[in-house]
Amino acid sequence: MSVYWNRRARGLSPYVPGEQPRDRKLIKLNTNEHPYPPSPKVAEAITAVLAEGAERLRRYPDPACTELREAVARRYGVGPEQVFAGNGSDEILAFVFGAFFEGAPEPSAASAKPDAEPVLFPDITYSFYPVYAKLWDIPFCAVPLAEDFYLHAEDYCVPSCGVILPNPNAPTGRALAVRELLPLLSYQLENRRIVVIDEAYAAFGAESLIPCVNEYPNLLTVHTLSKSASLAGLRVGFAIGNENLIEGLCRIRDSFNSYTVDRLAQAGAAAALSDTAYYDGVNRQVAATRDRVSAALTGMGFIVIPSAANFIFVRSPDMAGADFFARLRERGILVRHFNKPRIADFLRISIGTGGEMDALLEECKELI
Ligand code: PMP
Numbered sequence: 096m097s098v099y100w101n102r103r104a105r106g107l108s109p110y111v112p113g114e115q116p117r118d119r120k121l122i123k124l125n126t127n128e129h130p131y132p133p134s135p136k137v138a139e140a141i142t143a144v145l146a147e148g149a150e151r152l153r154r155y156p157d158p159a160c161t162e163l164r165e166a167v168a169r170r171y172g173v174g175p176e177q178v179f180a181g182n183g184s185d186e187i188l189a190f191v192f193g194a195f196f197e198g199a200p201e202p203s204a205a206s207a208k209p210d211a212e213p214v215l216f217p218d219i220t221y222s223f224y225p226v227y228a229k230l231w232d233i234p235f236c237a238v239p240l241a242e243d244f245y246l247h248a249e250d251y252c253v254p255s256c257g258v259i260l261p262n263p264n265a266p267t268g269r270a271l272a273v274r275e276l277l278p279l280l281s282y283q284l285e286n287r288r289i290v291v292i293d294e295a296y297a298a299f300g301a302e303s304l305i306p307c308v309n310e311y312p313n314l315l316t317v318h319t320l321s322k323s324a325s326l327a328g329l330r331v332g333f334a335i336g337n338e339n340l341i342e343g344l345c346r347i348r349d350s351f352n353s354y355t356v357d358r359l360a361q362a363g364a365a366a367a368l369s370d371t372a373y374y375d376g377v378n379r380q381v382a383a384t385r386d387r388v389s390a391a392l393t394g395m396g397f398i399v400i401p402s403a404a405n406f407i408f409v410r411s412p413d414m415a416g417a418d419f420f421a422r423l424r425e426r427g428i429l430v431r432h433f434n435k436p437r438i439a440d441f442l443r444i445s446i447g448t449g450g451e452m453d454a455l456l457e458e459c460k461e462l463i
Contacts, residue, residue: 103230110226113431122454124445125431127265127296127406129325130381131448133363134373137326140366141359156358158349163356166365167333171305177335179344180364182355184295184319184332185223187344188259190351191315191334192227194343195289197256199232212256217246219438221265221293240267244400244408248275251290252282261293263301266433266443268402270301280311289340291315296404298323298374299382305335312337322405323378324367331356331364381405385446391456395463406445408438413463416440426458 096105113126144151160180168175181187196214213236216224220237228235238250244267251258258279263270276292283290294316297303304316315336321327334344348355356364367374382405389399389407398410411419416439420432423442431443446452 107229108226110223114429116429120427122428122447122451124406124447124451124455125429125443126327127322127404127443127445128327129322129377129405130446130451131325131377133325134367134370136366136370136373137329137363140362144359144362151358154358155354156356156361158353160356160361163331163361163365163368164333166368167335170368170371171335173305173308173335174338176338177308177341179334179336179341179348180356180361181332181334181344181348182360183321183330184293184317184334186355187317187332187334188223188291188293189227189230190344190347191259191291191317192231192233193347195257195291195315195340196228196231196233198234212254215251215253215255215258216260217264219244219264219267219435221261221295222433222435224259240264244269246271248279251279254286255283255288257289257291258283259291259293261295262304263296263299263403265296265404266406266431266438266441267400267408268296268404268406269400270297270403273302273304273307276304277307280307280314284311284313287313289313289315291317293317295319295322296406298378299385299405300403308336312339315340320364320367324364324374325377326364326367329360329363331360378405381446384449384452388446388452388456392459395460397459397463400441406443408441408443410441411463416442419462422462423455423458428455428458 163180164175164178167178179187197211200211211234213234214228215236215238218237218239225235240246246264248271280290290313292304294303304314308314315334317334319332320329385402385407389402392399392409396412400408416432419442420430423430
């Protein structure tokens, strides 16, 4: 705390990212990074920019990320005007809260609608959402998931200033089918409210809503290259939706920082998006490892929530979450524990290589 902090800085409760340990001997299964390297085309594209000489870095990058957006558009069959690119999807999510969800009602509207409507998201979800809501001073309502962490989309068909959901959800890994989400999109469309679907983990086994963006002008899908493109270190994300939604995001970005994605990142990300064959292969491998490990842990008596992501959410039959976490860490395996209501006995375990997951299974067998 400092006397120089303003009221906003004093009132924040910042997000705490998973640990990035310097000890390389740890098996790192705590931040959902990809276990396999990015496509070789990424390094080639970045090297090609550097090979053009220092002149390339002397100049600002393209603020509109034109080539990167064109690569996204080609890959997903949309128009480049339906694409926004950002410095990781976290930045895009921060812009989403700033652009689409309403804070306190305008003074002139106060008599008609005295209470601001909240943004809706699940009680168990990506813990950055409430942080962004507080940053932008937006009221929120954390809608409880079912006992088994199933998300009932109809719970979000209520008045609000908008909805944001990850599909698959994090940290549970549970996914909904597109048909389960369509009534929610229609309900919120009638109420002129946006629905944002955070598809950070969709490429590991969930259906994407990208094909619905033309039919639903209130739908924005948000994506990252950190997970399924194995590029967490490059910091690139993108969003797809109606042109007017993209313009809303640009308005926030251009009131903040025009050059959010650097020149090397733009080139590397565009190259990654063009190598679908490579990523289909490694992502299928991650999904197969996930299913194998889930079955093995279930066989040992662990509770494993069905996952469509590159992580699993696991409860030990006999250990509290904090103990389970500490004992895996003593054995050199780092996972993520959220000390929060309802999930304090679960660990989120990212899917590593086959060998890393065999080591995890070995330790789990010894622990019970
Ligand atoms: N959405 C979800 C659900 C996530 O788990 C993450 C990763 N922590 C992100 C978005 C952000 O990813 P990035 O900023 O690396 O694109």
